[in-house]
Amino acid sequence: MVGLSEGEKQFLRGGIEQDLRSDGRTRHQFRSVYVETGVIPQANGSARVRLGATEVIASIKAELGKPSLLHPDKGKVSIFVDCSPTAAAIYGGKGGEELSMELSVALERCLLGGKSGAGAAIDLSSLVLVEGKVCWDLYIDALVVSSDGNLLDSLAAAIKAALSNTGLPKVNVVLGASPEEQPEVDVSDEEFLQFDTSTVPAIITLTKVGKHYIVDATSEEESQMNSAVSVSVNRNGQICGLTKRGGAGLDPSVILDMVSVAKHVSQQFTSDLDSEIAAAEASDE
Amino acid sequence: MGPPPTLPTSHSFSSPSPKTLQETKTPFEIRFALLSSLSIQNHGMRHLKGEIGVVSKADGSALFEMGNTRVIAAVYGPKEIQNKGQQMNNNEALVRCEYSMANFSTGDRTRRPKGDRRSTEISLVIRQTMEACILTKLMPRSQIDIFVQVLQADGGTRSACINAATLALADAGVPMRDIITSCSAGYLCTTPLLDLNYAEDSAGGPDVTVGILAKMDKVTLLQMDAKLPLDTFENVMQLAIEGCKAVAQYIREILLENTKQLESRRGS
Numbered sequence: 001m002v003g004l005s006e007g008e009k010q011f012l013r014g015g016i017e018q019d020l021r022s023d024g025r026t027r028h029q030f031r032s033v034y035v036e037t038g039v040i041p042q043a044n045g046s047a048r049v050r051l052g053a054t055e056v057i058a059s060i061k062a063e064l065g066k067p068s069l070l071h072p073d074k075g076k077v078s079i080f081v082d083c084s085p086t087a088a089a090i091y092g093g094k095g096g097e098e099l100s101m102e103l104s105v106a107l108e109r110c111l112l113g114g115k116s117g118a119g120a121a122i123d124l125s126s127l128v129l130v131e132g133k134v135c136w137d138l139y140i141d142a143l144v145v146s147s148d149g150n151l152l153d154s155l156a157a158a159i160k161a162a163l164s165n166t167g168l169p170k171v172n173v174v175l176g177a178s179p180e181e182q183p184e185v186d187v188s189d190e191e192f193l194q195f196d197t198s199t200v201p202a203i204i205t206l207t208k209v210g211k212h213y214i215v216d217a218t219s220e221e222e223s224q225m226n227s228a229v230s231v232s233v234n235r236n237g238q239i240c241g242l243t244k245r246g247g248a249g250l251d252p253s254v255i256l257d258m259v260s261v262a263k264h265v266s267q268q269f270t271s272d273l274d275s276e277i278a279a280a281e282a283s284d285e
Numbered sequence: 286m287g288p289p290p291t292l293p294t295s296h297s298f299s300s301p302s303p304k305t306l307q308e309t310k311t312p313f314e315i316r317f318a319l320l321s322s323l324s325i326q327n328h329g330m331r332h333l334k335g336e337i338g339v340v341s342k343a344d345g346s347a348l349f350e351m352g353n354t355r356v357i358a359a360v361y362g363p364k365e366i367q368n369k370g371q372q373m374n375n376n377e378a379l380v381r382c383e384y385s386m387a388n389f390s391t392g393d394r395t396r397r398p399k400g401d402r403r404s405t406e407i408s409l410v411i412r413q414t415m416e417a418c419i420l421t422k423l424m425p426r427s428q429i430d431i432f433v434q435v436l437q438a439d440g441g442t443r444s445a446c447i448n449a450a451t452l453a454l455a456d457a458g459v460p461m462r463d464i465i466t467s468c469s470a471g472y473l474c475t476t477p478l479l480d481l482n483y484a485e486d487s488a489g490g491p492d493v494t495v496g497i498l499a500k501m502d503k504v505t506l507l508q509m510d511a512k513l514p515l516d517t518f519e520n521v522m523q524l525a526i527e528g529c530k531a532v533a534q535y536i537r538e539i540l541l542e543n544t545k546q547l548e549s550r551r552g553s
Binding site: 040041042043046053055057059061066080081084085086087088091092093097138141143145146147148219246 | 343436
């Protein structure tokens, strides 16, 4: 837990009111983002993202599976977040499970769309190889290594970077003579298909402290929040998902205002992230 | 970017990724992996890498790599005891340790529940080993938490965790008698092998993990599975101890380098 004295709290709140936060940023400014790709050699794609002192690793593993009966034309994606006790002592034992679950669900909501898979940021139908028979199952595992606030935004950024680092092997499927027969699958180890990540949204969390709201809050700032709204916005400025956290109620007009700010901030953040990913990919080669 | 190394061509063992090694399951392939690793590594130590201060919020932290095995350790404390019930002795510091493995650390993706038998055992082993070197009497009524997180597992995670924990404790400034280092050794095809990787470990030979207090030359951790003739055991253990000393040498260099940097930052 963050232990702040009364004076420190006053300083923090006063700074936010005057649009000058304790690390010198303005209210709507992100910390600088650092991306490294290909950090986990045994995964299909992986990335490490640092946002200030927050550090997360995301890895993508692809396995061949069978589409579900309800959605034979869609692949499956699942997201698991783990908060390592190295990030904070309170995540030791069973302590991090609740937060891990909250983050996993929020990410699934923002990236995978509704139950039917409609409106998903990751194109689920591109994961199908033979309708109703063979598809890719993507397992997205994320690990919080070091935590200094704004975990959700960093996790979404790491997943985006890991996806753009992912190459799915080219697969040749030979269908059996009868429809009951399992198709034969031949996985190529030379040809890889790139993943299109241009539709993957960025998540922007706006944390309300006092009357104002800030982006990319540090853990000190998060300890002073009344409520927070996480908005996922894609490159076209469309909103893909929304989560509100924290106890205090918000006026509906404030929420709309927050969403429009998130949309505005996301443009800068997405372009920063994209150029970082491109730089990481270039140095990875 | 280049193709990811998940599905490599079957005979490229020059840089064995854990996935490659875990996929080689037939006896022939394991032998092949062994022979090639023998010729490449010359039964020596795998590449070592250590880095201090990787988790900014922790009191002390370190990353340690032994070949493809990569672990992070973070130390919180000494601090006030949180759960008074755990306090055994009023005159000594309480040392706690937790070992966890990332879902993506192994070749086959598995989702383990927290606190399964294996990780509980390793947590205990690390805690007991580190307790041997921490001067707990100097910090009564306080608690030191050591958390180790495995990012990549390719054999010898126990040793790597102990080495990482040593670095992290030193970074946190916890008073210690000596530095503890650990290394494993095995015996395969009538050759003693140092620092086993996953394929060598799963080939079925014995695996001897040793932890020593480097300067005092005392063994604080010794574990072995499978059977081994007594005279061979002596050789294998001696080899593991040599490995520990090599790790100790490396860890000292890192600590010295880190201290030099701190000194230059202070500007004295």
